[in-house]
Amino acid sequence: EVQLLESGGGLAQPGGSLRLSCVASGFTFSNYATSWVRQAPGRGLEWVSGIGDSGDTTYYADSVKGRFTISRDNSKNTLYLQMNSLRAEDTAIYYCAKSREEQLGGLYDYWGQGNLVTVSS
Amino acid sequence: DIVMTQSPDSLAVSLGERATINCKSSQSVLYSSNSKNYLAWYQQKPGQPPKLLIYWASTRESGVPDRFGGSGSGTDFTLTISSLQAEDAAVYYCQQYYTTPYTFGQGTKLEIK
Numbered sequence: 001e002v003q004l005l006e007s008g009g010g011l012a013q014p015g016g017s018l019r020l021s022c023v024a025s026g027f028t029f030s031n032y033a034t035s036w037v038r039q040a041p042g043r044g045l046e047w048v049s050g051i052g053d054s055g056d057t058t059y060y061a062d063s064v065k066g067r068f069t070i071s072r073d074n075s076k077n078t079l080y081l082q083m084n085s086l087r088a089e090d091t092a093i094y095y096c097a098k099s100r101e102e103q104l105g106g107l108y109d110y111w112g113q114g115n116l117v118t119v120s121s
Numbered sequence: 122d123i124v125m126t127q128s129p130d131s132l133a134v135s136l137g138e139r140a141t142i143n144c145k146s147s148q149s150v151l152y153s154s155n156s157k158n159y160l161a162w163y164q165q166k167p168g169q170p171p172k173l174l175i176y177w178a179s180t181r182e183s184g185v186p187d188r189f190g191g192s193g194s195g196t197d198f199t200l201t202i203s204s205l206q207a208e209d210a211a212v213y214y215c216q217q218y219y220t221t222p223y224t225f226g227q228g229t230k231l232e233i234k
Binding site: 035037044045046047050059060061062095100104105106107108109111112113114 | 122159161163165170171172173176182214216217218219221222223224225226227228
């Protein structure tokens with residue numbers, strides 16, 4: 001059974017940092033691109049960042065470019081999102097999501113349960 | 122960026138009736154080399170992550186009831202629920218995975234009348 005378990009969220013001050021983790025199981029993690037997608041309270045879905053299966057390619061939304069860094073450790077089956085210079089508008093539930101097909105990013109067949117990040121003083 | 126626009130923002134449909142949600146992309150998501158539309162539909166219920174329903178614009182994900190159908194090509198797409206069930210009340214999103222940033226529509230809230 002495919003599982004994606006996020007952790008690391010919580011409360012941060014504006015300008016502060018947090019690191020999210022997503023531990024994957026039930027599939028060969030190193031074969032699939034993965035992404036972070038967020039959802040502000042009561043709002044729609046916003047793609048944040050994606051990373052290729054080997055970690056060599058990364059992509060970011062303009063809203064987080066230069067502040068967030070996506071990475072992965074295939075030996076630990078873990079996806080990360082380092083979030084720096086946090087802003088109030090980064091407040092959201094952050095989901096990690098697995099690509100449905102090898103060599104294809106952006107189409108997600110499994111999602112984690114989500115991890116709430118709140119940026120407030 | 123490709124902008125995805127859904128219509129309507131919300132709708133209420135009676136049990137057993139048809140529900141139709143539209144999605145328009147600001148540029149084509151049809152990849153000419155493989156003739157595939159890089160368009161997906163997701164369902165999200167309160168407190169849950171999104172669930173993949175349809176990909177390649179019209180391919181139903183495994184386990185998704187056949188009352189859910191997707192159609193369209195290029196820039197105009199439709200999600201149809203042929204006979205609405207109570208458990209279909211949710212927010213539905215279209216998404217393009219043609220190019221980064223992968224973008225979602227604003228969502229359509231489907232309620233039972």
